[in-house]
Structure formats: structure tokens, C-alpha cells
Amino acid sequence: MSAGTAELHYRFPPAQAYRLNRCLYAIKSDPAFRARYRADAVAAMDEAGLALPERAALTAGDRDALVALGAHPYLVFMADLRVKMDGGAGSFEYF
């Protein structure tokens, strides 16, 4: 990482985190994968080919750990939100 970019909120996603970001993207944007993830997160993470630290961070919902592993913060944020939107429609559109 070049000097001066470490403090940026949105950084170039490192290539070694591609599968992690691909998994977060699928949770966010692929309704079929998101349904599989909600039904069986372990199997979905197997399918996505995540490494052990990635699986632990995602399972714990640990944003800082995910970002430290190279996850894009927006993908972490919206993957989580879309899982919640699927799971609790009652908490949305309350006015």
C-alpha cells in the first residue's frame, strides 16, 4: 500500500481479498446466493471459497476485521443491510 492511502475510507481492494469481496457482493446483489447464505452460512462460505480468517470475521459480523482483511467497507455495509432487509421487512417502511 502506498504512503498516504492508509487513512482513506475507501481504498483499492487488494486482489488477495477478491473472493471475500466476491462473497460480500453476492450476498448484497445476488438474491439466490443471499437466500443460501441465510439458510446455511457455512455452506455458502464454502461455496465462496473463503479462508478461515475471512469466515470467522464474516460469521462474527466484525466489520473492522473484514476491512482489515481487504473487504470493501461499502460491500460489508450493504451485504449486512440486505440480509436484514430480507429478514425483517417489518422494520422497514414504518412511515
Next chain:
Amino acid sequence: MLVGAFACAHTPQLLARPETEDRDLVLRVHAAFGRVRARLAALRVDAIAVVAGDHVEAFFLDRVPALAVYVGVEAAGAFGHYRYRFPIHEPLARAVLDQGIERGFDLLYTQDAPLDYAFFVPLHFTMPEPPVPLVPLHVNVYLPPQPTPRRCYEWGRALGEILRARPERIAVMASGGLSHFPGTDRYASPDFDFDRRLLDMLAAGRGHELAAITAEELDKAGNVELRTWITVLGAVGAAPADVYCYEPSWHHGNAVVEWPL
């Protein structure tokens, strides 16, 4: 011809209305969107060129365009339970693509990419009746390295020239902003002071100065999406902005503006 220019927040909570939000604030932003909708109707627009930053929806890390034009017959997408579909003004989209390329902008084009909620949220509230077709224009805002603000401004200037030479009555609309930090520990503390200085500049017709802002400054201020506004500023030049609203929520500086032309 270019008859209208606008910029709108696309905060998803304005659409999804979860109980985390201040109801009155959301409704005030809706009222500002309603003014845009009335203006678009009064301007009798034939098409809306929407400049938005895809939220890693159509374009993931397997292909990351800096600038893109949707030239399909229509563009569709989904967000939550919303399913949306808009016709594309294909002759106009083709003109923007062809003339943009001719002017040296190496635009990606797509005939089939999904349309992100960055496009949908403002259109949900501002599309006049009867609806008009779109020219969706993507600017990469979230996947570094993004196009420089100066490049966005130059693209906007070219876009404005292309649109002014067309026979249709066209509005251009930026979608995005203002300060917010989704997915970071600053989510609950946007830079509202930056936003207020910015809106003062725009109201004074000094928006062109934003061409000189740096990528680092935009990131630091939670305004990576301002690239869409800077693109529209390239098209409107020194026209002063009419700020319809600025509504800072706990996570987002919600602004709606028009540049009367």
C-alpha cells in the same frame, strides 16, 4: 437542448424509511424531490440524463469502468422489494456515447447492466407524469482509483455541449451525496461543515472551483459521490444553484438543488 439541471441525494433510507430515521426530515426531503418533479414537468423534458455512481452493483471488481453509458432499450434493477424498469432514450444515449468517444472520452457502454438504486431512488420521487426515458451515465465513485474530479468536470463539460446541440429538451441530474461514510466508523458523523461550505459555493456560482478538489479531499469529507455533482457542474458552468434543501440526518447530508438555466 439542455433545459434543466439538478442534483439529488439518493440515501436509501429516504426510500426504505426504517424506524432509525427522523420522519419529518425524510418528508422534508421528499417535499424537495416533489419540487424537482414539478420543475421537470414544467420544463416539458423529453429525457433525463442521470449521472450516478453505481454502488458496486452493475460493476464489481471483475470490471471497473471509470465512466459508462447505458445504451440498451431499457434499464432495470431491484432494491429491497422494489422492482423498477425505465426506458432508455436510445438515440440520445447513442449520441452521448458516439460524441463522447469522438471527443476523447473512452466510455464503457452497456446494453444490459442492472440499474443501481443510485439511479432509482431520486427517480422514484422525481419522475414526472407521463414518465420520460433516461440516459443513465455511470461514474465510478467507490472503487479506487476513481476518475479525478477534473476529469469528471471535463466529461461534464463535453456532456453539456453534446446535450445542448440536440433537438430534445433534456434535463441532467446528478445523484449522490452529500457527506456520508457508509461501512466505516464515521457513518454517524458526516462532515456537515464541508457540505455547507460546498452549497454556499454552488449558490454563488463557484461550482467550477470543485474541478480542482483532490480525490483525498473528497474521501476525507465523505463526498466520494460528489464526482456526479462535479460532472453536472461541468455541464452548467457558472450557473448559480438554487438549494432546495439541506437536511443533515444522523448519517447523511441530504441535499437537493437545481441550477436554473
